[in-house]
Amino acid sequence: MKKGASWLASFIVAAVSITLGAVMLNYGAKVIYSSDNFQKTHQNGIRAVQYVVGQRPDIYGDDSQIIPHPYLLYTNRPGFSGKGFVQHDEGGYRVVPQPNQAVHLTPKKILILGGSTTYSYPYVADPAHSWPGVLQSLLGPGYQIINAGLSSATSAELLADYIFRHRYLKPDIVVFHEGGNDVLAMMFANYNPEYSHLRAPGTRPIAGTIDKHILARGGWPARLLYAHNWNELTSVFSPMPYDLSGISPADALTRATNAPTTGFERNLDLLVRTIREDGATPVLFGFVQAREQFISRNRPDLLGREHAWIVGVGRNLAIMERIAKDQRLIYLDPKDFAASDDWFLDNCHLNEAGEAAKAKFVASGIKSLLGARAETAVP
Template identity: 25%
Template sequence: MKSPKLWLGLLTILMLSLGLWFIEWSAKGMMTPTHETGRRILLGEEDQYLTRLQNTIGQPYLLYISAPNYTHPRHGPQHNADGYRGKLTPMEKRDGVLRIVCLGGSTTYGWSVDRPEQAYPAQLEKLLRANLPADYTDVEVINGGLPWGTSAEILTHYHFKYHYYQPDVVVINSGGNDANGYTYPYYHPDNSNWRQPMRNLRPLPEGWRWMARSRFTSYIILNVFYRDLIAGGQFHIDGGAIPHAPWFRINGELVAEPREIPLERLSFAHNIETLIHELQRDDVKTLLVPFRAAPGAYERQEKHFELAQILRHEEILKDFSMRYSTGFAPFPAEVVSPGNWTDHCHLNAPGEREKAEHIAHYVLTLL
């Protein structure tokens, strides 16, 4: 007959096992798809180094890119292996193919549509293929849109990446995110007053990865030590901050409060003008498309300054188009049907189609 102590020990082990099983079962219910991806990263089983904002990863010089091979849990594949949205286009261009690169922020990326083929660059490709200009046998349109992308990312992404794809045409649709940046205090042309290097979630050291085998311990690790990496677009400093190196001064003073910056010191103008010069050296045709806000989107008093800067950017693009003989596509809000706006600037799939149809006309004119 077994002793009472042995029975007590077995009962204790059983209760502990049941308790651990219950804790692990509860943790499984708390783990979101983001947490599950984070757990696989901690284990070293996932090369998609997670950040929250549209599943992007940090990169030297580019600041960040769309995470290669990202697949949305419900909507399927979003990014290709080369780190941009949509199907993969080989870097080497085929003879007779018209290649277009679309650069911009989330309104180029297609923030509000579920699938890459619904975004305006993919729809532009379909429209142009059905109406190919003479001397071309096919068309390829690359979606170089980047959520939260400013003119700084547009410039660096072309210089360090898309230049090598040898596009025939580059469509630049920008102006909204830069304007948002001006609303933060301590304006700096390098965006250091509201941007910071992007950090990615990395695997645990090999000797500690066993801890991530448990969803319970994974949940604690992710939420205690890596919460900023799974819950916020951490390259964006909410509310702005004094840069670590506050070098930009006008008449010896930091720009402590948001105000209009002189044109010669405006980062948007400098970045876009520099890119136009590079595109022209590369013998690439350029189409400038201003950022467009939905009707009534900036009616609140605190948004009036931001809207004024968006409209200023539009005038700058228009001036550049005349000065450097680039294409310019006016983009009035009436191009998009009222019901096809999903928020202050993004579109649903039919709205993306309307935008593509509008831009296609100017691309064909440019060619």
């Protein structure tokens, strides 16, 4: 009898211990999962978990800045809000506050194509303070600035976006501001002018029956584990095969110096010809970046690769300048942009003071195309 009572007591103690351990484990996982740090650093994984357990219709929601597209690879999500501002309009363009228009005046449209240095978010929270937004305030109601910037975009994405989407806005002037992101195409082996060696589409999480059962019955520990594992899932698109830090400085310089530039050349050439065929005026604005000694500031992946980046950008700028000369276009040379070192947040993104200066530089550079409509604020 005593032996049976002793066994029962041990069983009860073990069961209570296991139960308390499970409760504590579940509570601890919930605390970690709900923490500000985990929510910030694992947004992708959390969205994937919520999608699999049926808490959201897709892995792209109101907090997704970009969404995949069947033939444009990815686009800005229409109506996106962030940092206290509505960032995208219904077409997915970054908002540019428009001045009051005179009833009799139909504004001329200036479409601006570029990567994150045109898109300018999250570096500049208020869309009105991005350089396209400041350009709008400089030019006034006679012009409508359209910020078609797309973060991480190369000339390939910008060409596709223009062909399939932007041209139907019927712009009068199209400013192409790039030359930096296309350096990425030089950095990786097996160069293909279509950039298939660089970019790839994303995918949704593949969750089988067992995964769904685990998430449904495994509590917070299961959600924590799956959110961590799925956080690295490329849900929208893959911008490059691996991080630049995986390329040695020597290889980076060799590739920046010798890799083909066929893709950039033919993308830009076709873009310029198409813009002209559409009856608009192309303007080429070279990529603006920090001085070499500041290239790796807040960009640890470029540490030791600063000169390679300068060389790669220089090759693309030479292509832009040559095409502008051959096609008799305005070329805004970044060497003429007197940038302060303090304006750069990293290798190329500017603070609000730098954005304002960039807008004035562009306004001055395209002044000959503006005519009497532009405000007197244009330098």
